[in-house]
Amino acid sequence: IRMYSGKINTGTYVYNATRRLKEKVTKMVRMHANRQEIIEGISAGDIAAVIGLKETKTGDTLCKEENPILMEAMRFPEPVIQEAIEPKTKQDQEKLGLALHKLEDEDPSFRVTYNQETGQTIICGMGQLHLDIIIDRILREFNVEARVGEPQVAYRETITKKVHTSGKFIQQTGGHGQYGHVVIEIEPQDIPGKGIEFMDKIKSGAIPKEFIPSVKQGILDSAKSGVLAGYPVTDIKVTLVDGSFHEVDSSELAFKMAASIALSDGLKKAHPVLLEPIMDMEIVVPEEYMGSVIGDLNSRRAKIVSLSVRQNLRTIRANVPLAEIFDYATILRSLTQGRASYTMEPSFYAEVPSHIAEKIITGFTSDSLRRV
Structure with missing residues (x-):
């Protein structure tokens, strides 16, 4: 939690103004990479992990019951990439379900759905790296090995x-x-x-x-x-x-x-036409690699929105189709020797070019025929 004012000590009760209930703080720790430091309390400006809150979720406001305050809710973008997931053994089916439910509670930008037609469990996230981290956590924290399918873009019509x-x-x-x-x-x-x-x-x-x-x-x-x-x-x-x-x-x-x-x-x-999600991407790159990065973006159907300067770095703003930038973190590291970084979030939907739409529709038709 992040403390904006006042203080909290171990063993005290806090009021969750979002869900209108009281919770007890049983333990508090300050995180130092992979090491935890047990602390007795926190005050304004501190960030710490709190243990004992059973009903509190990400984005909730905690305060004193006699002085309730509700802070503006956090805005979480809709997931735009999805994969099918299943356990490697049937015995792990229930454990996988519990793991996914807990991770969904912790991360509001991660969603889990069930496709009634295919019988598949679908996990949805903000990008390939996001889902890779989720799979790794399922193995490390819940000891469940899982298989995932090809990422699917959330197209619309x-x-x-x-x-x-x-x-x-x-x-x-x-x-x-x-x-x-x-x-x-x-x-x-x-x-x-x-x-x-x-x-x-x-x-x-x-x-x-x-x-x-x-x-x-x-x-x-x-x-x-x-x-x-x-x-x-x-x-x-x-x-x-x-x-x-x-x-x-x-x-x-x-x-x-x-x-x-x-x-x-x-x-x-x-x-009817197909629509695809377009990502608003910002790339910060050293000047000597800017040409290579822009050339790569152009090959991915990107539209350059703006170019700006930050000291000896260059900032590129671009709108890029999500379908073209799976595993972009690896690609960008390769292009810039690991010296560039990027952020992106869903921006809008745009019509898919006809030659690409034909391949998507043909693939859907072929899958339907195979299922029949």
Whole structure:
């Protein structure tokens, strides 16, 4: 923890203002590389490790209960790289799950998800080095050997054209059937990054109000898997403009299915494109290596944003596709004899060039055929 004011001693209680609960500080240590120094207390300006806090997470605010204060929450960027992970032996499956859960609690920029379709556990992080460190910690701290798959870029899909489309779901099973019919307009968002926006412009009760939430849910569910390569759809505006219902056969399920059918059909007609994450990268490099680094960045489809001077060093700001900079730490060390450093974070999504998009889509199609 970092102490901003006051002091804390071992054995005292602190109030977690974020989670509104009290926790006891059982032990405090000051870290010196790999050596720990046990201390009795800390005061303003100190940074120390605290033992005994069971519910406190990264980013929480600790204070006195009689003087509560809540500091501004930390902003953590969304992960942009993912790998499939599995234990080398089935006996370690439970241990791996516990290890991943603990590491996810400690590191808000690390995420763990489970893919229902493939049955794989997916770990997501901020870069290849981030995930490599996670794998190393799983082995060192939890004694679990794990295998990881090829890193996957978190691509997205969107559209470039406004279309008018409809979807019907009709099913007769002898008794009550199913009937749902929706008409929607799909168009690109004016401002990138707004996600999926749903608007209801139904007039004259063409669809009863109780079915509108089901239509929206059908749209959102269908948008989780795009029509090009199965990636999530983003930055589209969907407007419900018309439809019809049956007094007996219409149901929430029927309208949810009809909306899903309509969106899938509309996406195919709306000139869909693939989007890729673009990283905002800053590289600090000695002047004699700047030419080599810029040349390498250009070969990776980077766009140089600015060049500046810091004493005898040069700073390069660039926007680079994530797919082009896996293992960039190793590449940069090789180019500069280990004398350069870089930082990067996700910035925005941009359209993938057509020749690269074709390879991604072809790979997705081939994988689908193999699974079938």
